[in-house]
Amino acid sequence: MLSREIKDKLMERETPFYLYDMGLLRRTLETIRTESSRYGFKVHYAVKANFDEELLKVIREYGLGIDCVSGNELRLVRSLGFPASSVVYAGVGKSDKEIRYAIEEGICAFNCESRQELQVINEIAGRLGLRARVALRVNPDVDPHTHRHISTGHADSKFGIAYTEIEEVAREFASLEHVELVGLHFHIGSQILDMRIFEYFCKRVNTLLGWFREHGFPIHYLNMGGGLGIDYERPDQFPVTDFADYFATFDRFLDREGMEVHFELGRAVVAQCGELITRVLFEKVNALGHHVVIVDASMSQLIRPALYEAYHAIENLSARSAETGTYTIAGTVCESADVFAKERTLPRLQRGDLLSIKSAGAYGASMASRYNLHDFPESVYSDRL
Ligand SMILES: Cc1ncc(COP(=O)(O)O)c(C=O)c1O
Incomplete structure (x- = not known):
């Protein structure tokens, strides 16, 4: 997966953005x-x-x-x-x-x-x-x-x-x-x-x-x-x-x-050549004891999970140890459907971690909206890095 190979180059970039291999x-x-x-x-x-x-x-x-x-x-x-x-x-x-x-x-x-x-x-x-x-x-x-x-x-x-x-x-x-x-x-x-x-x-x-x-x-x-x-x-x-x-x-x-x-x-x-790269903003634990992680992307950039309950594999590119957690990974917009994953076990997440939401090249950027007046996502191409 491209993002894993070049994660150091991606760390400094403003998120979220689409990365194309x-x-x-x-x-x-x-x-x-x-x-x-x-x-x-x-x-x-x-x-x-x-x-x-x-x-x-x-x-x-x-x-x-x-x-x-x-x-x-x-x-x-x-x-x-x-x-x-x-x-x-x-x-x-x-x-x-x-x-x-x-x-x-x-x-x-x-x-x-x-x-x-x-x-x-x-x-x-x-x-x-x-x-x-x-x-x-x-x-x-x-x-x-x-x-x-x-x-x-x-x-x-x-x-x-x-x-x-x-x-x-x-x-x-x-x-x-x-x-x-x-x-x-x-x-x-x-x-x-x-x-x-x-x-x-x-x-x-x-x-x-x-x-x-x-x-x-x-x-x-x-x-x-x-x-x-x-x-x-x-x-x-x-x-x-x-x-x-x-x-x-x-x-x-x-x-x-x-x-x-x-x-x-x-x-x-x-589909497979595109990844949505996003960063963890906040973590919290809700009243049911579930760990909720808010990332800086949302259904405005990738609507498939909200629209079709679509599954996308997610990787923590900043993983630093074998310790894991189970998380709900949610987006920024004011909709309950704006959730990228539920009950997902990943290497422990914390503020600032960079995540890749994979297989996002199809029906991702083309379905993006400016809901909540977010910017349209930028695109980064592997042959221009
Ligand atoms: C008429 C028509 N052709 C082709 C396609 C492309 O489908 P897919 O992305 O599943 O290959 C679609 C998708 O909605 C379609 O409506």
């Missing part, structure tokens, strides 16, 4: 490139996981495309030199302005999430005298067995077009002159580590593909979304997640002959 990011990208190219799969990076420009520049070097969900994300990646033709655009609520901009840019495909959205894309493209490329985001009704807040592909979610409505929507294409059906898009959820879920997902998609073929819609493009998880409990042992198994599962179970297959990975690309 650019070497680990490169190793992760190298693995993605090697494992996806075995099967000719195309990988897009889901910018929502982290829109840090320094990370994006490295991601661009490895030839990944982009999955964006807003006009601003599209604008950012275009300004950094990602070709429009490598960008797919998802999101349940695209505004007219965003749709117009993406059509003008000539993106690879919209991932269209409803019948009405399809009609609006058609109208806007018509007004521009252009044709928009559209993949239908189908909700395949697959339960990813992940946290309910990061589960998107079950029948009752707000995402995608219901599989029960897909026939009507597909037929509608014939009457829409300004959209071209490029294929199908799916995304069932995030932080999935059990390959049997992806296997089941592939089988659901094969059934849907069969229907499309039988009804005269030959599909040659599939976007299987993202969702591959990482090891939050053992980041030191598994800094790069198992991309080999992931891509091999799709190769094995997806009926993909003659198909261009795309993925949109976020967490698996950037």
Whole structure:
């Protein structure tokens, strides 16, 4: 873990800040490139996981495309030199302005999430005298067995077009002159580590593909979304997640002959290369005898524990002896949910100790807010130290 190796350099810095291990990011990208190219799969990076420009520049070097969900994300990646033709655009609520901009840019495909959205894309493209490329985001009704807040592909979610409505929507294409059906898009959820879920997902998609073929819609493009998880409990042992198994599962179970297959990975690309570095401010013992440690970071910098009860490994970088304590580690803001860990046993903590909250590179900085008017966290990059 980078922070442990360079802790002396970190001691003097003002906290909290995100520390990015650019070497680990490169190793992760190298693995993605090697494992996806075995099967000719195309990988897009889901910018929502982290829109840090320094990370994006490295991601661009490895030839990944982009999955964006807003006009601003599209604008950012275009300004950094990602070709429009490598960008797919998802999101349940695209505004007219965003749709117009993406059509003008000539993106690879919209991932269209409803019948009405399809009609609006058609109208806007018509007004521009252009044709928009559209993949239908189908909700395949697959339960990813992940946290309910990061589960998107079950029948009752707000995402995608219901599989029960897909026939009507597909037929509608014939009457829409300004959209071209490029294929199908799916995304069932995030932080999935059990390959049997992806296997089941592939089988659901094969059934849907069969229907499309039988009804005269030959599909040659599939976007299987993202969702591959990482090891939050053992980041030191598994800094790069198992991309080999992931891509091999799709190769094995997806009926993909003659198909261009795309993925949109976020967490698996950037989570492990980021750590949130924070300092202990105060310690106290509450009436129940629990040791509470207040650090200078909060849910304003890393909201995952508060939002999803997410687990992040924490290390005391200032540990000086084998003596341990069991702590609740809480943030500064005025919310009871602002707790990074409960009942966590760590080398004894005291005021001024530097802590690393690990695996924080995805959905950390990009979800930061200025709640309590805290500053946005700074970023520190290993190759600039
Ligand atoms: C449509 C879509 N694609 C891709 C992703 C990236 O998911 P992950 O970070 O789990 O790979 C998300 C995450 O929310 C998403 O909604």
